[in-house]
Amino acid sequence: xxxxxxxxxxxxxxxxxxxxxxxxxxxxxxxxxxxxxxxxxxxxxxxxxxxxxxxxxxxxxxxxxxxxxxxxxxxxxxxxxxxxxxxxxxxxxxxxxxxxxxxxxxxxxxxxxxxxxxxxxxxxxxxxxxxxxxxxxxxxxxxxxxxxxxxxxxxxxxxxxxxxxxxxxxxxxxxxxxxxxxxxxxxxxxxxxxxxxxxxxxxxxxxxxxxxxxxxxxxxxxxxxxxxxxxxxxxxxxxxxxxxxxxxxxxxxxxxxxxxxxxxxxxxxxxxxxxxxxxxxxxxxxxxxxxxxxxxxxxxxxxxxxxxxxxxxxxxxxxxxxxxxxxxxxxxxxxxxxxxxxxxxxxxxxxxxxxxxxxxxxxxxxxxxxxxxxxxxxxxxxxxxxxxxxxxxxxxxxxxxxxxxxxx
Amino acid sequence: xxxxxxxxxxxxxxxxxxxxxxxxxxxxxxxxxxxxxxxxxxxxxxxxxxxxxxxxxxxxxxxxxxxxxxxxxxxxxxxxxxxxxxxxxxxxxxxxxxxxxxxxxxxxxxxxxxxxxxxxxxxxxxxxxxxxxxxxxxxxxxxxxxxxxxxxxxxxxxxxxxxxxxxxxxxxxxxxxxxxxxxxxxxxxxxxxxxxxxxxxxxxxxxxxxxxxxxxxxxxxxxxxxxxxxxxxxxxxxxxxxxxxxxxxxxxxxxxxxxxxxxxxxxxxxxxxxxxxxxxxxxxxxxxxxxxxxxxxxxxxxxxxxxxxxxxxxxxxxxxxxxxxxxxxxxxxxxxxxxxxxxxxxxxxxxxxxxxxxxxxxxxxxxxxxxxxxxxxxxxxxxxxxxxxxxxxxxxxxxxxxxxxxxx
Numbered sequence: 001x002x003x004x005x006x007x008x009x010x011x012x013x014x015x016x017x018x019x020x021x022x023x024x025x026x027x028x029x030x031x032x033x034x035x036x037x038x039x040x041x042x043x044x045x046x047x048x049x050x051x052x053x054x055x056x057x058x059x060x061x062x063x064x065x066x067x068x069x070x071x072x073x074x075x076x077x078x079x080x081x082x083x084x085x086x087x088x089x090x091x092x093x094x095x096x097x098x099x100x101x102x103x104x105x106x107x108x109x110x111x112x113x114x115x116x117x118x119x120x121x122x123x124x125x126x127x128x129x130x131x132x133x134x135x136x137x138x139x140x141x142x143x144x145x146x147x148x149x150x151x152x153x154x155x156x157x158x159x160x161x162x163x164x165x166x167x168x169x170x171x172x173x174x175x176x177x178x179x180x181x182x183x184x185x186x187x188x189x190x191x192x193x194x195x196x197x198x199x200x201x202x203x204x205x206x207x208x209x210x211x212x213x214x215x216x217x218x219x220x221x222x223x224x225x226x227x228x229x230x231x232x233x234x235x236x237x238x239x240x241x242x243x244x245x246x247x248x249x250x251x252x253x254x255x256x257x258x259x260x261x262x263x264x265x266x267x268x269x270x271x272x273x274x275x276x277x278x279x280x281x282x283x284x285x286x287x288x289x290x291x292x293x294x295x296x297x298x299x300x301x302x303x304x305x306x307x308x309x310x311x312x313x314x315x316x317x318x319x320x321x322x323x324x325x326x327x328x329x330x331x332x333x334x335x336x337x338x339x340x341x342x343x344x345x346x347x348x349x350x351x352x353x354x355x356x357x358x359x360x361x362x363x364x365x366x367x368x369x370x371x372x373x374x375x376x377x378x379x380x381x382x383x384x385x386x387x388x389x390x391x392x393x394x395x396x397x398x399x400x401x402x403x404x405x406x407x408x
Numbered sequence: 409x410x411x412x413x414x415x416x417x418x419x420x421x422x423x424x425x426x427x428x429x430x431x432x433x434x435x436x437x438x439x440x441x442x443x444x445x446x447x448x449x450x451x452x453x454x455x456x457x458x459x460x461x462x463x464x465x466x467x468x469x470x471x472x473x474x475x476x477x478x479x480x481x482x483x484x485x486x487x488x489x490x491x492x493x494x495x496x497x498x499x500x501x502x503x504x505x506x507x508x509x510x511x512x513x514x515x516x517x518x519x520x521x522x523x524x525x526x527x528x529x530x531x532x533x534x535x536x537x538x539x540x541x542x543x544x545x546x547x548x549x550x551x552x553x554x555x556x557x558x559x560x561x562x563x564x565x566x567x568x569x570x571x572x573x574x575x576x577x578x579x580x581x582x583x584x585x586x587x588x589x590x591x592x593x594x595x596x597x598x599x600x601x602x603x604x605x606x607x608x609x610x611x612x613x614x615x616x617x618x619x620x621x622x623x624x625x626x627x628x629x630x631x632x633x634x635x636x637x638x639x640x641x642x643x644x645x646x647x648x649x650x651x652x653x654x655x656x657x658x659x660x661x662x663x664x665x666x667x668x669x670x671x672x673x674x675x676x677x678x679x680x681x682x683x684x685x686x687x688x689x690x691x692x693x694x695x696x697x698x699x700x701x702x703x704x705x706x707x708x709x710x711x712x713x714x715x716x717x718x719x720x721x722x723x724x725x726x727x728x729x730x731x732x733x734x735x736x737x738x739x740x741x742x743x744x745x746x747x748x749x750x751x752x753x754x755x756x757x758x759x760x761x762x763x764x765x766x767x768x769x770x771x772x773x774x775x776x777x778x779x780x781x782x783x784x785x786x787x788x789x790x791x792x793x794x795x796x797x798x799x800x801x802x803x804x805x806x807x808x809x810x811x812x813x814x815x816x
Contacts, residue, residue, distance in 0.1 A: 061761065065768040069753070090736065090761045097737060098757055106753050328498070329505060345477070345514050349506055353469065353498045360473040363768055 025215030026244045028276045034390035036268065036295040039382050042276055044110040044162035045215040046102060048077070051276065052292045052385075054378045055080040055112055055300040056371055060089070061105040063371070064305050065363035068106050074340075074372055078110040078162070080300040083155055084119035088138050088145070092158040100160030100212030112300075113161035115152045115194075115221075117168045118249075118281070129169065131186070149190040150197040153218075157201050160212025165247060166194040168221040173254040180225035183250075187223045188237040194218070195241050217244035219278060225250055226259050228266050235270040245276040248296075252282045261290055268295030285314055285377050289397050292381050293390070304374045308366035311355045314373040316400055320348075322366070327352040340372035341365075433623030434652045436684045442798035444676065444703040447790050450684055452518040452570035453623040454510060456485070459684065459705040460793075462696065462786045463488040463520055464779055465713060468497070469513040471779070472713050473771035476514050482748075482780055486518040486570070488708045491563055492527030496546050496553070500566040508568030508620030520708075521569035523560045523602075523629075525576045526657075526689070537577065539594070557601040561626075565609050568620025573655060574602040576629040581662040588633035591658075595631045596645040602626070603649050625652035627686060633658055634667050636674050643678040653684040656704075660690045669698055676703035693722055693785050697805050700789050701798070712782045716774035719763045722781040724808055728756075730774070735760040748780035749773075 027043040042049040056063050056071055059082045063071050071079060081101060086092060098104050101111055117134075120127060124136035124145075133148035147155075149167045156164035167190050169183040198218045200206045220243035224230030238246060248267050251260050260282070268277050278298035279291050288299055304314065311322040315335035320327075322334075330348035342351070342365040354362035377397075384393030435451040450457040464471050464479055467490045471479050479487060489509060494500060506512050509519055525542075528535060532544035532553075541556035555563075557575045564572035575598050577591040606626045608614045628651035632638030646654060656675050659668050668690070676685050686706035687699050696707055712722065719730040723743035728735075730742075738756035750759070750773040762770035785805075792801035 060765040060767060061758070062765075062767045062769045067749075067769055067772060069749070085765075089765060090757070094737060094757075098739060098755070104755075104758055104761075106758070329502060331506060341475075341477070347506070347512070349498075349502075350469070350512055350514070353512075357468040357470070357493075357497060359468060359470045360768055360771055361470045361475055364475060364772070 026217040028245070028274065030274070032386050032388075034385045034388065035293065036265075037292045037381075037385050037390050038295065038297060039385035040276065040297055042078075042110075042297075044078075044217065045213050046108060046110045046162050049110055049298075050077055050382055051297040052288075052378055052381050053077055053298050054288065054374045055298065056374075057082075057300055057302050057305060058105070058107075060085045061101060063367070065309060065360070065367040066371075070368060071107070071371075072109070074368070074375055076109075076371070076375055078112060079105075079107055080112050080114065081105075081159070081161065082116070082119060083113045083152065083159065083165075084116035084123070084147075086113075086159060087116060087147075087155050088140055088143075092155040096158035096160070096210040096212055100158075102160060102213070110162040111160075112163040112219075112278075112298075113156045113159055113165065114280075115165040115167040116147050116155070117152070117165075118170050120147055121170055131189070134167075149193040153194050153197040153201070154206070154209045157206075157216065158210045158212055160216070162213060162216060163245070164198070164216055164218045166191050166218065166220055166243075168223055168249050170223070170250050170253070171225060173225065173250075175225055177225070177227050177230070180223075180227055180250075181230055184223040184225075184230050184234045187221060187249075188234065188241075191220050191238055191241050191243075195220075195243065219243050219245040219247050219276075221247045221249040221280070222267055222271070223250045224267075226255055226263055228263065231263060231267045232270055235267060239272060243275075245278060245298075246271050247278040247280050249280045251279065252287075252301075257287070260287075261294065264291050264296060265294040271295075285374065285401055286398060288374070288377055289381065289394055292385075293394060299378075301374075304370035305367050308370040309363045311362070311366065313366060314370050316373075318401055322348065322352050322355050324352075334369055335373070338369065338372060338376070340369050342369040342372075434625040436653070436682065438682070440794050440796075442793045442796065443701065444673075445700045445789075445793050445798050446703065446705060447793035448684065448705055450486075450518075450705075452486075452625065453621050454516060454518045454570050457518055457706075458485055458790055460696075460700045460786055460789050461485055461706050462782045463706065463708040464782075465490075465708055465710050466513070466515075468493045469509060471775070473717060473768070473775040474779075478776060479515070479779075480517070482776070482783055484517075484779070484783055486520060487513075487515055488520050488522065489513075489567070489569065490524070490527060491521045491560065491567065491573075492524035492531065492555075494521075494567060495524060495555075495563050496548055496551075500563040504566035504568070504618040504620055508566075510568060510621070518570040519568075520571040520627075520686075520706075521564045521567055521573065522688075523573040523575040524555050524563070525560070525573075526578050528555055529578055539597070542575075557598040558605040561602050561605040561609070562614070562617045565614075565624065566618045566620055568624070570621060570624060571653065572606070572624055572626045574599045574626065574628055574651075576631055576657050578631070578658050578661070579633060581633065581658075583633055585633075585635050585638070588631075588635055588658075589638055592631040592633075592638050592642045595629060595657075596642065596649075599628050599646055599649050599651075603628075603651065627651050627653040627655050627684075629655045629657040629688070630675055630679070631658045632675075634663055634671055636671065639671060639675045640678060643675060647680060651683075653686060653706075654679045655686040655688050655706075657688045659687065660695075660709075665695070668695075669702065672699050672704060673702040679703075693782065693809055694806060696782070696785055697789065697802055700793075701802060707786075709782075712778035713775050716778040717771045719770070719774065721774060722778050724781075726809055730756065730760050730763050732760075742777055743781070746777065746780060746784070748777050750777040750780075 040051040127136040152167040220238040327348040333343040448459040560575035628646040735756040741751040
């Protein structure tokens with residue numbers, strides 16, 4: 001784990017963003033800027049996250065198809081895990097008894113947990129939303145469950161993530177403005193209740209709740225669909241509650257890319273300058289670059305891991321579909337500009353063979369490459385901001401990379 | 409890769425078993441003995457194999473659920489690959505054009521390829537056996553294919569394994585003696601044809617066949633079911649043809665364990681003392697120990713890898729079924745006497761969670777452990793023979809380990 005010595009930390013103290021004694025182990029530094037893009041450093045109980053950061057998705061406490069050591073070797077600073085999945089199985093109570101999520105999965109760096117809201121709205125059966133809570137059935141065995149703003153806090157406290165998210169209502173797209181407004185307003189009311197519960201953790205009022213990671217931070221979530229005035233009201237209300245960081249939710253749910261970029265730009269600018277900004281569930285490599293340009297510091301997305309398992313690979317010259325017959329005897333690495341294990345070791349011909357043969361190693365090797373591509377992209381972004389050449393990086397990135405499959 | 413210096417090698421030259429100029433890069437040394445058990449060293453074009461050896465099964469040029477580097481890190485000396493599967497897809501012609509199997513899969517140590525006979529008899533559709541060849545349909549797309557004693561040699565020459573196997577007819581159990589005799593006699597006739605073709609490789613008579621690994625060795629296969637007189641005749645006939653090594657086929661096909669041990673003991677003793685002996689497709693950990701005690705030098709089996717994917721784990725105190733509810737909060741490693749990555753890093757509780765969640769990492773971590781258990785068992789066997797304590801090792805092994813699930 002990366003450690004910074006106390007002297008270095010105290011010298012920079014003045015630039016740290018800290019909210020309250022509740023999250024005394026949380027701080028966010030902005031080291032340099034390029035337009036609205038920021039190069040920062042997030043201090044969390046389990047270590048430091050260099051931003052802009054991409055968080056690999058470890059849904060059930062494992063990144064699909066690779067070991068946790070491989071995630072560390074890819075030099076990811078922070079892992080995302082899913083509250084809903086871990087609550088349903090093996091249970092947050094069980095994980096707390098086993099010492100928390102870090103000990104359970106063998107990951108000593110920071111973890112961010114989502115609130116479970118997104119999965120409840122997309123996965124759970126017989127869902128009923130009331131003001132108090134969402135009542136639903138487990139997607140595994142139909143067991144009746146519920147998630148409230150308070151229980152989402154409690155579950156994440158037991159899991160012991162470094163960053164917990166508030167429970168939000170995340171509508172799909174398109175949606176009438178009145179519905180978007182109702183979801184945004186409910187999210188805001190839930191944010192107040194979630195923050196109150198979060199601040200009560202470790203006190204007599206929440207004595208029954210295990211605090212697996214002291215100093216956990218909590219992020220609010222801005223909703224409002226693609227309606228900029230709703231986003232403004234959501235920002236104002238969420239910031240009034242006060243969180244260590246702010247996420248933009250309700251995007252990457254089907255809206256056009258240009259619309260998403262506009263909402264990101266508008267919302268990021270409205271958020272407090274000193275706090276970290278997290279764009280949830282996004283996106284393609286160019287979405288990352290464009291969202292950083294609009295002021296985003298953190299990302300998560302299943303795209304690199306899910307596409308890897310489907311044979312869709314991201315490279316410095318575009319997407320490759322490894323199934324393509326043209327790779328049958330292609331001795332070149334997937335991406336000649338990539339230093340990952342897969343590209344150092346195997347030919348496109350072998351990767352195609354593994355994929356067509358249905359070998360598990362295909363999923364593993366493809367995932368290693370795609371995640372490395374995403375993490376390399378973030379490293380490139382961070383260096384570009386730090387060295388004052390983000391705009392030229394951005395142009396060069398788009399020249400090299402497009403959404404189209406290249407299959408070169 | 410392990411290298412021995414030339415001086416050490418030449419000093420031992422007198423004890424080397426070498427057959428002919430055809431296989432000038434092949435040699436087998438017997439370093440020490442314990443009863444019928446032998447501690448040996450097999451010299452092959454791609455390196456040295458310490459025997460008794462277990463060969464992890466890499467059916468399609470990949471050991472299921474782990475990367476080829478993980479197989480190397482487990483310190484396996486030799487990999488087994490399946491001729492039938494690689495012939496069907498991606499094709500031995502393609503692999504030859506890509507530089508042979510070693511380059512294709514990224515494995516620089518020795519490889520043994522089976523002949524494809526076993527898979528033709530167990531997998532292929534509409535199989536028709538004639539004296540000339542087996543005609544069948546691909547299990548993938550119904551494409552008509554055939555395998556003859558000669559084409560099995562050619563395919564393995566293109567693949568470029570270090571050890572090629574002759575095409576044999578492998579009957580199931582039980583089988584009438586007349587059928588076992590017919591299969592044994594045909595295997596013998598095919599052995600003569602296969603050896604003739606093997607000796608023609610690299611000459612004008614087989615000029616069209618790529619020799620991907622000069623100095624490839626060829627092993628004969630003894631058949632005869634559980635009939636000891638048939639085994640005797642098969643040994644005599646196969647040895648009369650003359651091969652670098654000899655395999656015992658047609659066991660682990662359903663016969664009782666005691667019967668298998670008797671056939672192994674009888675057949676191994678009948679085989680030439682100086683040549684390596686390979687028991688095909690066997691077996692459980694105690695089968696390995698007992699077969700070494702009866703004179704076997706080489707093994708392959710899908711048991712460690714297949715069982716791993718089913719959650720059946722081999723440990724120093726017996727088998728563990730990781731699904732078992734009793735492991736739900738078990739913080740202990742799978743096997744406290746195992747130094748593999750899985751046991752060094754994860755609890756039984758986490759491994760159970762990964763398995764129940766259907767995570768690919770479950771297959772990976774379980775496979776790493778089971779293969780390490782098998783390779784550790786072979787390391788223990790080799791040390792025990794070398795240090796003159798094989799009998800006490802054997803007794804201690806059976807005291808620790810049994811066929812029953814322990815679930816301790």
